[in-house]
Amino acid sequence: xxxxxxxxxxxxxxxxxxxxxxxxxxxxxxxxxxxxxxxxxxxxxxxxxxxxxxxxxxxxxxxxxxxxxxxxxxxxxxxxxxxxxxxxxxxxxxxxxxxxxxxxxxxxxxxxxxxxxxxxxxxxxxxxxxxxxxxxxxxxxxxxxxxxxxxxxxxxxxxxxxxxxxxxxxxxxxxxxxxxxxxxxxxxxxxxxxxx
Ligand SMILES: C[S@@+](CC[C@H](N)C(=O)[O-])C[C@H]1O[C@@H](n2cnc3c(N)ncnc32)[C@H](O)[C@@H]1O
Numbered sequence: 001x002x003x004x005x006x007x008x009x010x011x012x013x014x015x016x017x018x019x020x021x022x023x024x025x026x027x028x029x030x031x032x033x034x035x036x037x038x039x040x041x042x043x044x045x046x047x048x049x050x051x052x053x054x055x056x057x058x059x060x061x062x063x064x065x066x067x068x069x070x071x072x073x074x075x076x077x078x079x080x081x082x083x084x085x086x087x088x089x090x091x092x093x094x095x096x097x098x099x100x101x102x103x104x105x106x107x108x109x110x111x112x113x114x115x116x117x118x119x120x121x122x123x124x125x126x127x128x129x130x131x132x133x134x135x136x137x138x139x140x141x142x143x144x145x146x147x148x149x150x151x152x153x154x155x156x157x158x159x160x161x162x163x164x165x166x167x168x169x170x171x172x173x174x175x176x177x178x179x180x181x182x183x184x185x186x187x188x189x190x191x192x193x194x195x196x
Contacts (some may be wrong), residue, residue, distance in 0.1 A: 002115070003114060004111075007071055008069040011046075015047060018146075021178075029057055031052045031066050037083070038059060039104055040103060040104065040107060041107075042063045043096065043108050044108060045063035045064060045065050047070055051063045051078075062087045062098060064097070066093060069090045075088055097122065103128055105135070106129060112160060119163050126167045132187065132188065135169065136184070137184045139155055142155065142156050145179065169186035170187045172187045
């Protein structure tokens with residue numbers, strides 16, 4: 001039953017020592033190799049768990065979320081840490097308010113399983129990426145783990161692959177960040193048939 005939205009009242013679940021141990025944001029961003037001279041969109045940014053370290057690694061981050069409450073919390077944290085290269089944008093469910101070919105990278109962390117129209121959303125991501133740009137999808141493993149949503153809210157990696165390939169993206173690397181989280185990379189402009 002994907003599509004269930006995270007409740008902003010549970011904000012503390014998104015940033016605590018256990019989550020940082022299982023899903024270390026700085027290590028993940030090193031693994032995905034976000035270039036310094038690049039612009040990234042963090043879609044479904046929440047309170048900025050990835051936005052803030054990403055802003056320290058790249059030129060500019062556009063942080064999008066459908067939740068105003070989350071964006072307010074993000075803005076508070078950005079001000080506290082005096083981070084000035086992040087633009088916060090309220091987003092629509094299935095429409096990304098960014099121009100065609102406007103970003104080098106997209107991170108979609110623990111959001112894909114909440115999307116109402118994942119296929120359409122992946123097409124939107126393809127639209128906003130520059131040729132050669134990449135999207136990193138971080139998701140829960142489809143198994144029972146110590147934290148996270150029920151099994152029937154989680155996605156099979158093969159489902160995400162199918163949406164991405166149908167949206168015209170090519171398959172890149174796969175990471176296993178602890179037994180709880182996986183990372184899937186897709187690239188705009190590589191031949192999807194070469195990836196398997
Ligand atoms: C589980 S939280 C993850 C937040 C953050 N990425 C992190 O890892 O801490 C999911 C976030 O995605 C947002 N979200 C859900 N559907 C969305 C959509 N269609 N477009 C943008 N944001 C969305 C929710 O409001 C929530 O802030």
